[in-house]
Amino acid sequence: MTPIEVNIERPGGEESGGRRHPNTCPTCRSHYREDELRHAQRVCPHCGHHFAVGAMERIEQLVDPGTFVEIGSDLRAADPLAFVDIKPYIDRLSAAELQTGLGDSLVAGHGRIVGRGAALAVMDFAFMGGSMGSVMGERFCLAADHAERFGVPLISVTASGGARMQENILALMQMAKTVGAVDGLREAGVPYISILAHPTTGGVIASFASLGDVVVAEPGALLSFAGPRVVEQTTGEKTAADFGRAESNLRLGQLDAVVPRRELRGELAKLLMLFSPAEDEPTGDNEPLMTIVEGDANPIDKVLGRLGLGRRRG
Amino acid sequence: MTPIEVNIERPGGEESGGRRHPNTCPTCRSHYREDELRHAQRVCPHCGHHFAVGAMERIEQLVDPGTFVEIGSDLRAADPLAFVDIKPYIDRLSAAELQTGLGDSLVAGHGRIVGRGAALAVMDFAFMGGSMGSVMGERFCLAADHAERFGVPLISVTASGGARMQENILALMQMAKTVGAVDGLREAGVPYISILAHPTTGGVIASFASLGDVVVAEPGALLSFAGPRVVEQTTGEKTAADFGRAESNLRLGQLDAVVPRRELRGELAKLLMLFSPAEDEPTGDNEPLMTIVEGDANPIDKVLGRLGLGRRRG
Amino acid sequence: MVRVSDEVRRLRKRFEARAEESHIWDAVQLARNPDRPYTLDYAERLFTDAFELRGDRAFSDDEALITMLARYHGQTVVAIGHQKGRDLSERTRRMFGMPHPEGYRKAMRAVELAERLGYPILTFVDTPGAYPGVNAEERGQAGMIARSILSFCQASVPIVATVIGEGGSGGALAIAVADRVLMQQNAIYSVISPEGCAAILWKDSGQARKAAYAFRPTANACLDLGVIDRIVEEPKGGAHEDVDAAAKLLDDAIRHALQQAEMIPAAERRRARRAKFRQMGVWGVVDEPTGDIG
Amino acid sequence: MVRVSDEVRRLRKRFEARAEESHIWDAVQLARNPDRPYTLDYAERLFTDAFELRGDRAFSDDEALITMLARYHGQTVVAIGHQKGRDLSERTRRMFGMPHPEGYRKAMRAVELAERLGYPILTFVDTPGAYPGVNAEERGQAGMIARSILSFCQASVPIVATVIGEGGSGGALAIAVADRVLMQQNAIYSVISPEGCAAILWKDSGQARKAAYAFRPTANACLDLGVIDRIVEEPKGGAHEDVDAAAKLLDDAIRHALQQAEMIPAAERRRARRAKFRQMGVWGVVDEPTGDIG
Ligand SMILES: [Zn+2]
Numbered sequence A, B: 001m002t003p004i005e006v007n008i009e010r011p012g013g014e015e016s017g018g019r020r021h022p023n024t025c026p027t028c029r030s031h032y033r034e035d036e037l038r039h040a041q042r043v044c045p046h047c048g049h050h051f052a053v054g055a056m057e058r059i060e061q062l063v064d065p066g067t068f069v070e071i072g073s074d075l076r077a078a079d080p081l082a083f084v085d086i087k088p089y090i091d092r093l094s095a096a097e098l099q100t101g102l103g104d105s106l107v108a109g110h111g112r113i114v115g116r117g118a119a120l121a122v123m124d125f126a127f128m129g130g131s132m133g134s135v136m137g138e139r140f141c142l143a144a145d146h147a148e149r150f151g152v153p154l155i156s157v158t159a160s161g162g163a164r165m166q167e168n169i170l171a172l173m174q175m176a177k178t179v180g181a182v183d184g185l186r187e188a189g190v191p192y193i194s195i196l197a198h199p200t201t202g203g204v205i206a207s208f209a210s211l212g213d214v215v216v217a218e219p220g221a222l223l224s225f226a227g228p229r230v231v232e233q234t235t236g237e238k239t240a241a242d243f244g245r246a247e248s249n250l251r252l253g254q255l256d257a258v259v260p261r262r263e264l265r266g267e268l269a270k271l272l273m274l275f276s277p278a279e280d281e282p283t284g285d286n287e288p289l290m291t292i293v294e295g296d297a298n299p300i301d302k303v304l305g306r307l308g309l310g311r312r313r314g
Numbered sequence C, D: 001m002v003r004v005s006d007e008v009r010r011l012r013k014r015f016e017a018r019a020e021e022s023h024i025w026d027a028v029q030l031a032r033n034p035d036r037p038y039t040l041d042y043a044e045r046l047f048t049d050a051f052e053l054r055g056d057r058a059f060s061d062d063e064a065l066i067t068m069l070a071r072y073h074g075q076t077v078v079a080i081g082h083q084k085g086r087d088l089s090e091r092t093r094r095m096f097g098m099p100h101p102e103g104y105r106k107a108m109r110a111v112e113l114a115e116r117l118g119y120p121i122l123t124f125v126d127t128p129g130a131y132p133g134v135n136a137e138e139r140g141q142a143g144m145i146a147r148s149i150l151s152f153c154q155a156s157v158p159i160v161a162t163v164i165g166e167g168g169s170g171g172a173l174a175i176a177v178a179d180r181v182l183m184q185q186n187a188i189y190s191v192i193s194p195e196g197c198a199a200i201l202w203k204d205s206g207q208a209r210k211a212a213y214a215f216r217p218t219a220n221a222c223l224d225l226g227v228i229d230r231i232v233e234e235p236k237g238g239a240h241e242d243v244d245a246a247a248k249l250l251d252d253a254i255r256h257a258l259q260q261a262e263m264i265p266a267a268e269r270r271r272a273r274r275a276k277f278r279q280m281g282v283w284g285v286v287d288e289p290t291g292d293i294g
C-alpha cells in the first residue's frame, strides 16, 4: 500500500507542463550554449541554479586531469526476471546506454583530487533515473574495495530516484550490499565522503548515501526517502516548497554542509587533507590498477555456486 | 545563569501549602497507620498513589529475606570545602543520618531476588533529597564492582533531586564517575537495570540512572533533568501537569516500562532470568563477601597520591 | 553483447514461462490478509518469557515496530518485528506497521543491546514500508533506515530474519539483514508495492496484478534469486487458518536457522554476513569496457 | 566519628581560611565576560584547517555546540565545543551556548567518528548549562547528557578537555570527560550556577556572591580537589584583553596535554580514563558500619 520508490521529478524547480530545453535555466529562464554551460560546471551564471551533471562530466569537474581510472566498466544488467512493463527492461537498458554512453547508472573508479588519491562512485541520473540495480550496487562495492585495499577515502556522488523496480528484490538487496561495503570501510577505518546531488531519494539515500563520515549536498537538491508527490498522495499531507531540499536537510541535522558546485573540488581537497595521515604531503598515486580477487568465501550461502554467478573475476 | 540542580518538590502530587502527615495520601487523602502502609509497600490501597520508600525498606521489598549484604556502609562525607550556607554541611549530614539511620543517600550491596544474585544500589530521598555526593558515587561504584566481579546484574533504584551542591565540583564529577562504572559493566558484558522512583532528576538522571540496559519507572514519578519550577522560572515556559512524569517519559521513548511497585519484584525476577545464561536455574548465591582490592593504577593522575585519599582499602 | 551465465539464462526462461502467476496474486492477498498472524502472535507462541523494550531514548516509542528480550528454547534472544494492528484503534496506534524513524532507532538500540550482551537476534518482517509522511521525512527516515541496516551489518551476534507478511521495501530491509533469511510461503518481499510499481511503470495503480506478475514478490522467486535461504511452509490456506500450526512450522525453521547461524564463528560473522549480501545481484559482462576519460 | 585523612584536614583548613575570596567573584565575572574568547575564536587561532561537522542526523543542527574536523599541529583532530554568540542574533541562534539534546547527540557523533578514524578529541567547555526548556526535556535532555558522558568514557582515542569559560553543570561535563582536563585561570566549573545555588540554599538568588565564596567554582579549587590537571594562564586582565596571547597559552597547554594523553597506550586509555574519574571524590570512614538488614 505504500509506494516507497519514487517517480522523481526531473531535476530543477520547473513547473510541470511544457518541456524546456535542457540548457534553459528552469529558475531564471536564461539559456546557454552547451559549451558555456559545461564551462560553468552547469551552474547558471545568472541565478546559481545547479543543472544536472552526468557522471563522466562530474568526474572531470572533480578529478585531476589524466588520473581517473574506471573500474567495472564492463558490467551490464542481466535482467534475470525477464521483466516487461510497457517496454522490456532490456530495451530500456539499451536506450539508456545509447543516450548516456554508460553501462549503468554509476561509474566507479579511482583518481586524484589536488594530488590525493581517492576511490570514486559517481551516479548519473540520466541512466534510468539513476536507479539502483545489481550493476550499480556491484560497481559501488568495487569502488569501496579499492578504497579499502589502498586505504584511500571513498567519495560518492549520488543522483537517483531510488531502486530499479525492474530488478525488484535484487534491487532492494543492493541497499544491504552497498551498506555492507560502507561497513567494510568502517571496519577498516577508511573514510567515506558522500556528496548528494539533485535528486537523491529512495533506496539510495536510505542506504550508502546517508552513511558518509561527511555528508554534503548541492544547493537545492531534493533529498528525501519518499518524494513530495508520494508523500502527498499516500498520506494526504501537504508538503512545503522546501520539503526535502538540501537547505531543509541541513537545518534538520541530516547534512554537514550545503556546498555550491564550484566550491566542491576545493572542499573535497580539504577533506582529503584532513583525512590523510599527519604531515602527509600529496604525492603521486602509484598504486597499480586494481586486480579484483576473490572475496572471503561465504560460509553459509551457496547461492553463488547454485547460480553460477556472483563476483566477477578480473 | 541556568540553575540545573533542582530544589525538588516533595514526593506526591499535593498542593503547596499546609503540611500533611507523611502517611496521608496526597491524592485521595486516605490516612494509614505506619504498619498498614508498610505492608502495602507504601502504595495507597485506595487510589494507587506511590508513597516514597526508604532505601532499606525498598531492599526489603525486593530482595529475598536474609540475603542482602551491604557494601561500603562505613563511608561518610568528608566536607572538603568546609561548606557553610545557612547551616554547615556537616550539621546537615548529621541531621540526615539521625533522621534516616543511613550514612548517605545510597545504600549499596548485593543479595538475591527470587533466587538470582544481583548487585544493588538503592537511593533514599530522605537523606538530603537523595543528593549525589562523593559517598553516593563511590557506593554506586562499589555495587558496580561487585556486579562486574561476580558477573551478576546491577540493579539501581533512584530517588534524587540531583547533585549535592555542598560538594560542588566533586558532586558534579560523580556523574562522570558513576557513568564510568556503567561503562565498566558494558565493557564486561554485565547487565544493568535502572529503576526510577519519584523523583529522579538533575545529575542522577543525567548520569547512571538513564543508562540501564532496561530502564523502568514507578507510576507518576517525576523524571526530568530540570524540575518544572526551574523550567518555568528560567525559560518562562509553562509546564503541563504531566511534565516529566513517568507516563510522559514512556510515551517520549525514554523508558521501557512503567511498573507499579507491587509488580516490581516479579518483573525484576523475570529480567534476572532473561539476563541469566541459557538454562540457568536459580541457585544459592555462594560468592564470598566482596573484598575490595586495588583498582587499576591510573597512569596519568597523581591526585590520589597528592591528596592521600581515594579508593578505600577493604 | 552482454555475456551472462547459463544460470541467468535458465532463470530468465523460467520467469518468462510465467508459471505460477496465479499463486503470485494469491500470495499478495494472503500476505495482506487482515487475519494473518503478526509478530506478537508468533512471539507469544515461540517465547516462554518476554520483556518488551520500548522507546528510542530520543523522541518517542514507535509502536509500529516492537523490540523485546525473550526466552527462546532456553536461551535469551532479542526479538525485533514490525507490528500491525488488529482493530482500527490498534492499527492507527501502530500505523499499520509502518515505522517512523523512531521505530528504526528503537531497533538499533535493541541490536546494540543484543551485541553488548551476546544475545542472538530474531526479526519478524511485516510492513507495507516505512511511513512516508512529512514528519517522518523531517526526522530523517532515509538516514535512519540506512543506519538500521548498518547496525545489522555490524553486529557479531547471530541474526535470523523471517519475512512473515509484507516485506515492503527499505522499511522491511531495515531489519532484514541477517545470517539466515527465511520467508513464509505466502509472504511477499519486494522493492515496492505492486500498486506503486504499477503507478510508476504502467501509470495506473490499478495494474497492480500485472505489476506483481512482472516483478514476482514471492518466496519462490526470492529463493531462486538467492535472496532468501529457505521458505517456511504454512498450513493449508495460509498461516491464518491455523496460527498454532503456522507458529510450529515457523519455530522449527527459525530454530534450525539459528543453529546454522550460531555455527559461524563470532569473529567471522560480521564479515560473513557482508559477504552473503555482497553476492546478491545478477549481472553480465561485455567485452569492450566503455572508454576511460581524463 | 568520621575519620578523614590529613590531606582532607589541610583542604578544609585552607578553604576555611577563605583566602582569595575576591578572586572567586572576579573569575565568575571574567568567565561570563561578553568579550571573552569563545570556542571559535580559539579554533581559528589553533587550527590550520577545519571542516565543521553539522547535525545530529536525527532532528536538527544545534548551534550551541559545534563539532569539527580540524588540523592541529599537522595532525587531524576532532574538536567539540560549546559556542556562545557575540551579538544578539547570534546569541539567540546559539541559545547562549546552552545545548538541546541534539547538541549532545552531535557531540556523540563526532566522538564516534574520531574513534572510528583514530583522531584525538579536543573539547572546549563554555556553557551556563544544558538548556532547561520543555522541548529539551521532552526530547530527553537528561538521558542524552548521560549518553554523551558515556561516549566520552568509551572512546579509546586521546581526549583533552579545556574549560575556557563557564563550566556549568552536566551540560558542561557532557563533553568534559577526558584523559587530561585543563582549565583557564579565570574559567569557572561548578555543579550549579552561583545564582542557582543561592536560590536553593539561601532562598535568594541575590546571594550569588556568597554562594560562590562557599562552593568555590575556581580553577584553583578544582586543581586542589583533583578535578583538573592543570591551570592554563591567561593574559593580564583576562583572556579577552589579548585573544592572540590567550590562544598561544592555550595552544601550548593543549599541545602538551595531548602529548601526555597520547602516551597512554590506546588499549589502556578507556580503562585509565575511567580510573581517573573513579578517584574523584573525597570521603571519610567510620568504624561502625550501619547495621545490615534482611
Ligand atoms: Zn538561472
Ligand SMILES: [Zn+2]
Pocket: B025, B026, B027, B028, B029, B030, B044, B045, B046, B047, B048, B049
Ligand atoms: Zn490514595
